[in-house]
Amino acid sequence: SKRFACTHQSLEQLNSSVNALVAISKTPRRTQHHGPLEGVTIAVKDNICTSLLPTTCSSAMLSDYTSPFDATVVRLLSDAGAHVIGKANCDEFGMGSLNVNTIHGPVINPHQSPHARNLPWALRERRSAGGSSGGSAASVAAGMCGVALGTDTGGSVRLPASYCGVVGLKPSYGLISRWGVISFADSLDCVGVIGKSINAIEKVFDVVSVYDKRDPTSATSELREKARSSAESCLPALSSGAQPTSLEGLRIGIPQEYFPVELDQSVISSLRTVIKGLAAMGASIVPVSLPATQYALSAYYVIATAEASSNLARFDGIQYGLRVPLPPGATRSKPSDVYAFSRSAGLGREVQKRILLGTYALTADAFDNYFLQAQRVRTHIKSDFNNVFRHHSVHLHLNRASAPRNGVDVLLHPSAIRTAPLLDGNGESEREGHEAPGLDEYLQDVMTVPASLAGLPALSVPAGLADDGWPVGVSVVGQWGSDELVLRIGRVIE
Numbered sequence: 411s412k413r414f415a416c417t418h419q420s421l422e423q424l425n426s427s428v429n430a431l432v433a434i435s436k437t438p439r440r441t442q443h444h445g446p447l448e449g450v451t452i453a454v455k456d457n458i459c460t461s462l463l464p465t466t467c468s469s470a471m472l473s474d475y476t477s478p479f480d481a482t483v484v485r486l487l488s489d490a491g492a493h494v495i496g497k498a499n500c501d502e503f504g505m506g507s508l509n510v511n512t513i514h515g516p517v518i519n520p521h522q523s524p525h526a527r528n529l530p531w532a533l534r535e536r537r538s539a540g541g542s543s544g545g546s547a548a549s550v551a552a553g554m555c556g557v558a559l560g561t562d563t564g565g566s567v568r569l570p571a572s573y574c575g576v577v578g579l580k581p582s583y584g585l586i587s588r589w590g591v592i593s594f595a596d597s598l599d600c601v602g603v604i605g606k607s608i609n610a611i612e613k614v615f616d617v618v619s620v621y622d623k624r625d626p627t628s629a630t631s632e633l634r635e636k637a638r639s640s641a642e643s644c645l646p647a648l649s650s651g652a653q654p655t656s657l658e659g660l661r662i663g664i665p666q667e668y669f670p671v672e673l674d675q676s677v678i679s680s681l682r683t684v685i686k687g688l689a690a691m692g693a694s695i696v697p698v699s700l701p702a703t704q705y706a707l708s709a710y711y712v713i714a715t716a717e718a719s720s721n722l723a724r725f726d727g728i729q730y731g732l733r734v735p736l737p738p739g740a741t742r743s744k745p746s747d748v749y750a751f752s753r754s755a756g757l758g759r760e761v762q763k764r765i766l767l768g769t770y771a772l773t774a775d776a777f778d779n780y781f782l783q784a785q786r787v788r789t790h791i792k793s794d795f796n797n798v799f800r801h802h803s804v805h806l807h808l809n810r811a812s813a814p815r816n817g818v819d820v821l822l823h824p825s826a827i828r829t830a831p832l833l834d835g836n837g838e839s840e841r842e843g844h845e846a847p848g849l850d851e852y853l854q855d856v857m858t859v860p861a862s863l864a865g866l867p868a869l870s871v872p873a874g875l876a877d878d879g880w881p882v883g884v885s886v887v888g889q890w891g892s893d894e895l896v897l898r899i900g901r902v903i904e
């Protein structure tokens with residue numbers, strides 16, 4: 411395994427141009443520790459609790475917060491011998507796609523396009539690292555650490571991985587414990603792993619993908635085993651540890667709804683190259699349809715904001731978070747004044763906008779038309795996937811014989827509609843007028859939210875450079891619990 415011997419000083423130096431880390435660990439690396447992750451350096455997204463470093467969620471609300479405990483994932487990693495190098499910049503509470511909604515300043519994508527290699531740093535394009543786990547992806551891409559933890563609610567691991575040219579896994583919902591992870595939208599939140607290679611990711615995933623009794627949504631060992639064996643049953647070529655030489659028998663679905671008009675031409679050609687390679691190895695390429703995809707983005711933004719409005723209620727200046735001195739006229743004895751002033755000062759525009767939107771979706775007036783309707787769409791999205799996969803979800807308790815006979819093993823599609831957007835003009839400068847982003851930013855999530863709504867494993871793998879010289883990612887999506895299969899197919903692509 412590759413060792414990263416970044417000293418504190420060289421990390422600081424690398425970080426000064428990328429802004430990927432918001433806290434850098436000062437504790438020296440343990441040299442005596444043995445375990446499967448010995449020598450592995452890890453950056454942890456700043457919405458995952460660590461007892462030795464602050465956890466700010468990139469929010470003024472938590473700028474002084476240090477958790478008294480480590481999240482389960484962090485504990486598992488340190489017990490296995492990994493070294494946490496620092497906390498990674500992110501969009502505030504995970505809300506965003508560009509890593510510009512942050513009190514720490516935007517993350518600068520460390521990728522250098524071949525056209526810009528000879529230019530001095532100051533003259534290079536400043537592009538977004540993607541969000542919300544932008545700091546996690548950028549710290550891996552810049553070589554600050556071997557692996558990074560992110561969270562993915564609607565694409566926040568896959569999108570930045572795609573923009574930065576690294577691998578990003580959003581596992582099946584419930585496989586990695588969320589205990590100690592600050593919730594954005596519980597029914598969608600997943601801890602994800604970002605690395606330069608599938609190998610690096612797999613090593614970490616093996617350690618953190620275990621049942622945790624402290625997370626009520628954690629999948630039991632029995633369920634994990636059932637899903638794993640079901641995924642492997644008909645793919646003997648892929649079940650051995652070695653790199654497969656043939657993909658005979660593997661059926662890969664290409665969902666026709668994942669080619670919206672906004673999709674960049676050079677992203678399509680990168681995907682085409684990947685498809686050709688897989689077909690040349692014997693895989694069958696099957697066009698499939700997931701008709702509810704067109705409603706996924708709207709459903710996601712209703713469900714995610716509704717859950718967020720409830721989860722973020724705890725940041726009120728009393729239970730948790732920043733408490734500001736009250737202006738004249740406000741009453742200290744009135745909790746609602748403390749809440750209102752503290753939350754207005756502590757939460758950014760995008761977070762406030764979502765809390766309002768989510769609160770509205772849960773009011774009596776809007777509940778049926780928005781929240782329940784979004785849940786119905788979510789059900790349709792899940793059945794779309796179940797209608798195309800060769801295996802039923804183990805959650806459905808259906809017998810194997812009733813699965814679609816011509817089903818596919820995995821789906822393949824572009825991870826994003828384009829390469830990393832420019833920061834200047836796209837992020838901060840527009841944000842200077844304190845405008846929350848418009849619909850454009852939400853559009854970036856078109857390809858990633860369906861797998862989130864269905865809780866499925868999804869992996870973004872680099873697929874070369876687009877015409878502009880920036881990385882393109884393709885995504886492999888599998889049935890619930892088939893994470894190992896998804897990783898193996900990713901390994902063939904990488």
Ligand code: GLN
Binds near residue numbers: 541564567594714
């Ligand atoms: N970009 C999406 C959002 O803003 C996804 C965020 C995430 O996955 N945490 O909600």
